[in-house]
Amino acid sequence: MKKYSVLVLLLASFVFITSCGSDDDENGPKKSEARQITSFVFESELNDALEEDIDGIIDEQNKTVTATVPYGTQITSLLPTIEVSEKASVNNEGARNFTNPVEYTVTAEDGSVATYSVTVNLTASDEKQITEFIFLANDNEALNKDVVATIDEAAKTITATVDFGTDVTGLSPAIKATVGATVNPTGVQDFTDPVSYTVTAKDNSTVTYEVSITEAAPDNDKRITDFKFLASDNAGFDKDIAGSIHEEDKNIFVSVPGGTDVTSLTPSIEISEMASINPTGARDFTNRVVYTVTAQDNSTASYTVLVNVVVSERDALIALYNSNPNNTLGWDIQNADISTWTGVTVVDGHVTELDLLKMGLDVLPPEIGILTKLERLQLKGNNIRTIPSEIGLLEELTYLNLESNKVTGIPSEIGSLTKLKTIQLHHNNINSLPSELGLLDQLGQLVVSSNNLTSLPAEIGQLGNLWDLNLAYNKIASLPAEIGQLRSLKMLHIQNNQLSTLPAEIADLYSLTNLYADRNNFTALPNGIFGLSAIKAVTFEYNSITTISSQINNISTLTYLKLDGNILTQVPKEIGQLSSLKTLSVRYNSLSSIPTEIGNLTNLERLWLTNNNLTSVPQAVCNLKTNYGTDLLVDDGVACQ
Known part of the structure; x- marks a missing residue:
């Protein structure tokens, strides 16, 4: 029995040990539950926004x-370097936006997780700058306009200049400073002496600015800038009537309708900002009235106002005469027969032409609008600066010449002159053209050369009858695409501007025969010209053209081509297909050869090749002179081969 029991115990022990060994094989070694972030660093090498590594502080509990990164760091895309427990992993790898806290989940080997919240803070700003210092008129009764102070950041000084006589003992500035900074003091201050302002940054560092106010010298401006009789102030007027101010001799001319009682008229007068005027109110304008304008510095200027009662075209001419004391018209204004006056043409009792060439005119008065039957107005060679809006009343006008004056602008009312066929405005000081020019659908010739134009209104494209457009000697850098709508245009002058390209729509000018584009900034012939079906003369002299496109052969109508003064090194052989060509000039370039095909141009009358790098020309080209009488110009020593 004992032996049996021992055997049973031995068997039981064996089974138990075997069973334990099987369990270890099935479950394996125990997996790690470690799930910590052990290091969190923003390395400067991986983050352009940082100049040094930034270590995160880990609160494991x-x-x-x-x-914490420096103030101003862009934290919308930072890339952290993260180390975690052995055998653990972390999500959200890569650059992240840390404007708000970002969560990272660490997963242990056994699948358990821990979530960390990562916050990026900015250090307190040390910015402490006054960026704007203004005394607003709305905040300061002593001021009639805003006064912007000048800030010298290097010297930490702020200076402002107020009008003469301003009370500076109680001024309240509007101050702007860098974000987060505070400024002290605030509110109303006495600026009789300099006032110190302390700016405190978010990090509590400070800086002090000294603010000083100076009083401007008394103003010496003493001008009448506007003189008119308002219909609202004067019974019997159905519209406002403006005077013509002649600043040089301090005369003001006003014309009022016939029958006006001039013994009690109230003018509306605008003067220099700080000045005063005497007399004021209603006055008797039967005779001349003198107004004295007193500047802030007590200096004075006297203006003489003359009111003309206009009842006829004769009165309008007298107004023109009186508005120009230095004129050389030679009119006897006592003579009732105005047809005897120099330059005046009268038909059926109405003035139809004024030919006032070089008559010493400085002013074109508004009374010009009374000449409603005027068809031709010639004012070339005077000193006129301003065109009155009343010119829009000349609805019969077909010809307007203001060449060689001092005109600075054209009034929009010119759009009412729908019968105009010619406008001559060259040699003036015009900066821009009104869009209303587009209303002149009968206009055939527009000459605005030698002005100060920098652009053209798009409405220029509405001039369907325009055949001559002269824009030479201006400052135009580009032409509007609408220029392609000028289907009647034959002559286009754009010399001496700042053009480097032409709109593609130039190809739509199927009536264009002459294009002059000398002295601009072209480096090649614009592609648009190769589609011009009627073109005969093209000049692009003294630009910077380096090549001529082989498309030149498309301009089969071309008779005249001048490309002197460019940087050409070759001429395409296709030019030999321009069978109608009579003049070809490529002087002052860098040509070392010319194509034999030019010898095919048997209609060529002039071939000018001087001042290039030519040592010879093809014999076929030389034969043009022998066989067809072509005027062939080459440098001395250039041979025929």
């Missing part, structure tokens, strides 16, 4: 990471 609260599962948080906090990193």
Whole structure:
């Protein structure tokens, strides 16, 4: 029995040991539950926004990471370097936006997780700058306009200049400073002496600015800038009537309708900002009235106002005469027969032409609008600066010449002159053209050369009858695409501007025969010209053209081509297909050869090749002179081969 029991115990022990060994084989070694962030760093090498590595502070108990970066750091895309427990992994790898806290989940080997919240803070700003210092008129009764102070950041001084006589003992400035900074003092201050302002940054560092106010010298401006009789102030007027101010001799001319009682008229007068005027109110304008304008510095200027009662076209001419004391018209204004006056043409009792060439005119008065039957107005060679809006009343006008004056602008009312066929405005000081020019659908010739134009209104494209457009000697850098709508245009002058290209729509000018584009900034012939079906003369002299496109052969109508003064090194052989060509000039370039095909141009009358790098020309080209009488110009020593 004992032996049996021992055997049973031995068997039982074996089974138990075997069973334990099987369990270890099935479950394996125990997996790690470690799930910590052990290091969290923003390395400068991986983050352009940082100049040095930034270590995050890890709070293991609260599962948080906090990193502080310099103020102003862009934190919308930062790339952290993260180390975690052995055999653990972390999500959200890569650059992240840390404007708000970002959560990272660490997963242990056994699948358990821990979530960390990462916060990136900015250090307190040390910015402490006054960026704007203004005394607003709305905040300061002593001021009639805003006064913007000048800030010298290097010297930490702020200076402002107020009008003469301003009370500076109680002024309140509007101040702007860098974000987060505060400024002290605030509110109303006495600026009789300099006032110190302290700016405190978010990091509590400070800087002090000294603010000083100076009083401007008394103003010496003493002008009448506008003189008119308002219909609302004067019974019997159905519209406002403006005077013509002649600043040089301090005369003001006003014409009022016939029958106006001039013994009690109230003018509306605008003067220099700080000045005063005497007399004021209603006055008797039967005779001349003198107004004295007193500047802030007590200096004075006297203006003489002459009111003309206009009842006829004769009165309008007298107004023109009186508005120009220095004129050389030679009119006897006592003579009732105005047809005897120099330059005046009368038909059926109405003035139809004024030919006032070089008559010493400085002013074109508004009374010009009374000459409603005027068809031709010639004012070339005077000193006129301003065109009155009343010119829009000359609805019969077909010809307007203001060449060689001092005109600075054209009034929009010119759009009412729908019968105009010619406008001559060259040699003036015009900066821009009104869009209303587009209303002149009968206009055939527009000459605005030698002005100060920098552009053209798009409405220029509405001039369907325009055949001559002269824009030479201006400052135009580009032409509007609408220029392609000028289907009647034959002559286009754009010399001496700042053009480097032409709109593609130039190809739509199927009536264009002459294009002059000398002295601009072209480096090649614009492609648009190769589609011009009627073109005969093209000049692009003294530009910077380096090549001529082989498309030149498309201009089969071309008779005249001048490309002197460019940087050409070759001429395409296709030019030999221009069978109608009579003049070809490529002087002052860098040509070392010319194509034999030019010898095919048997209609060529002039071939000018001087001042190039030619040592010879093809014999076929030389034969043009022998066989067809072509005027062939080459440098001395250039041979025929």
